[in-house]
Ligand SMILES: O=C(O)CCC(=O)C(=O)O
C-alpha cells in the first residue's frame with residue numbers, strides 16, 4: 545500500500561476525560577519553576593526541553609528529561625530546536641495568507657478522499673452529538689520533499705519555498721528528538737535505524753475561525769483525540785486553544801514564544817511497550833481571535849514493526865503488545881475509526 549494510505553486521526557468522536565497520568569508536585573526557585581525531577585515548567589504544567597543542550601556535555605541529562613516528560617506528561621515544549629525565528633514567522637504568515645484566500649481558491653484543494661496526497665478539510669457538524677467541529681486544514685505529505693512538493697499549491701506564490709524549508713527544518717528537529725527518546729528508552733542503534741530508516745512526514749496547516757459567541761458552547765476546534773504518529777510536532781501561533789489531558793483534566797497549553805509542542809503519539813505508545821501513553825488533546829475556540837497552528841506528523845514506513853523491540857522486554861516488563869506493523873495498525877485504525885489510542889488494544893498480547 546502506498547504511504548498516502550496513511551490516516552492521521554482527525555476527530556471522530558468526543559471523548560470523555562480519563563487518563564492515569566499524574567503531574568508530580570512542583571517547586572519554585574527564583575525564576576524558573578521546576579517539577580520534582582528538576583524539569584523546567586512553562587506556565588506551571590508544560591515541561592520544557594532544551595534541544596540545543598542535547599549535543600553538549602548535558603546530553604545524558606536531556607535524554608533523561610525527555611524520558612521524564614514523555615512518561616509523566618505525554619508532551620513537552622521544545623526550545624532551541626534549530627528552526628529560525630524567521631522561518632517560524634514565515635510559515636505562520638504563509639498559512640495565514642493561505643486561509644485568507646477567497647474560499648473558492650482554497651476549495652480547489654478540497655478532496656473528500658482522505659488518502660489523497662494533498663487535501664483541504666473543512667469544518668463539519670456532527671448531528672449525533674450536536675457539535676460543530678470548526679477546524680479547516682490543509683494536509684499534505686512532505687517527506688521526502690522532492691516526491692511531494694509538485695503536488696503542493698502555488699498560491700500564495702511562496703508556498704512551496706517557505707513550506708518546503710519549514711518541513712525540512714521541522715523534520716530535522718523531529719528526528720533528533722525521536723532518536724534521543726528512543727535512546728532514552730534503551731533501544732539499540734540498529735533498532736532505531738530500522739524504525740527511522742524510511743520514515744515519512746505529513747504536515748497540516750490548521751485554521752480555527754473566530755466562533756460566534758452564541759455557538760461557543762457547541763463548537764470545538766478539534767475534539768479529544770490522540771495522533772497516530774511516533775510524535776507530532778506542533779507550532780501554535782500566540783492564541784491559546786490547545787488543551788492536553790493531564791490527571792483526568794483538560795489543561796490549556798499556553799503558547800511559549802518560539803517553542804514547539806511535541807506530543808507522544810500512538811506508535812510511540814506501542815514501541816515503548818506502554819511506558820509512554822499517547823497524548824489526548826483537543827482544541828477549543830474563542831469568539832475574538834482566529835487561531836492557526838502547523839502540525840508535523842512523523843510516522844514510520846508501512847513495513848516497520850511497531851510492537852515493542854526485544855531490548856525493551858524483560859521478565860519485569862513483559863510485552864504488552866504483539867509484534868505488528870504500521871500497515872496493520874493503520875488499516876485497523878481505518879476500519880475502527882476510533883479517535884484515540886484504544887485502537888492499539890487489538891494488538892495487545894492479552895487480546896483474543
Ligand atoms: O492546533 C492544535 O493546536 C492541535 C492540532 C492537532 O491536534 C492535530 O493536528 O492533530
Ligand SMILES: [Fe+2]
Pocket residue numbers: 769770771776825
Ligand atoms: Fe492532534
